[in-house]
Amino acid sequence: MTGQRSPRPLRADARRNRERLLDAAEAVFAASGTGASTEEIAQRAGVGIGTVFRHFPTKEALLAAVHERLLRRLGEAAERLTAADDPGAAFREFITLVAGESPAKNAYADALAEAGVDVAGLGGEGRSLVAPHLETLLLRARGAGAVRADVGFPELRALLIGVARAVETTPPGSVARSTVITVFLDGLLPPR
Known part of the structure; x- marks a missing residue:
């Protein structure tokens, strides 16, 4: 019998360490950028550097x-919002979430691309959840009259890339960032 064996599930303590490392990495990367050291991440997680490398053999694997974790969270949020009672509010909530997370997502993707990693192949389950649910959110919002009829999925994707890069130029939590997202969303409203 040939083929690869599935990796064994992690023990409970190893799963907790892995999650603690991912939490710490997100916090450290947010504060210090993707160039932050794995030692700083290990210290923040309260584990030794060996634990970091047991879970993530390279810094690129950690990034x-x-x-992927961020994309999975976005995918789960999109999935949850497709069942919301108010399609317009659900669409706006998800777009606000995507725009707000874009600077971090783009920083990870840029750092991975610089390291020679094929970013298009990353994201797994999260990436596969986002696109179809985003399209559903768009169609529901358009059907409810909350989004202009001439905006389809290809246009929305292109516009999201633009707003994501625009948001990167504003400080997190700032009025400027909020205004950029609001103006973007207002531009998607049907003409009066």
């Missing part, structure tokens, strides 16, 4: 895991 990829944090990137």
Whole structure:
């Protein structure tokens, strides 16, 4: 019998360490950028550097895991919002979330690309959840009259890339960032 064996599930303590490392990496990367050291991440997580490398053999593997985790959270949020009672509010909430997370997502993707990692192949389950649910959110919002009829999924994707890069130029939590997102969303409203 040939084929690869599935990796064994992690023990409970190893799962907790992995999650603690991912939490710490997100916090450290947010504060210090993707160039932050794995030692700083280990210290923040309260584990030794050996634990970091047992879970993530390279810094790129850690960056990829944090990137994938973020995409999974976005995918789960999109999935949850497709069942919301108010399609317009659900669409706006998700777009606000995506725009707010874009600077981090783009920083991870840029750092991975610089390291020679094929970013298009990353994201796994999260990436596969986002696009179809985003399209559903768009169609529901358009059907409810909350988004202009001439905006389809290709246009929305292109516009999201623009707003994501625009948000990167504003400080987190700032009025400027909020205004950029609001103006973007207002531009998607049907003409009066």
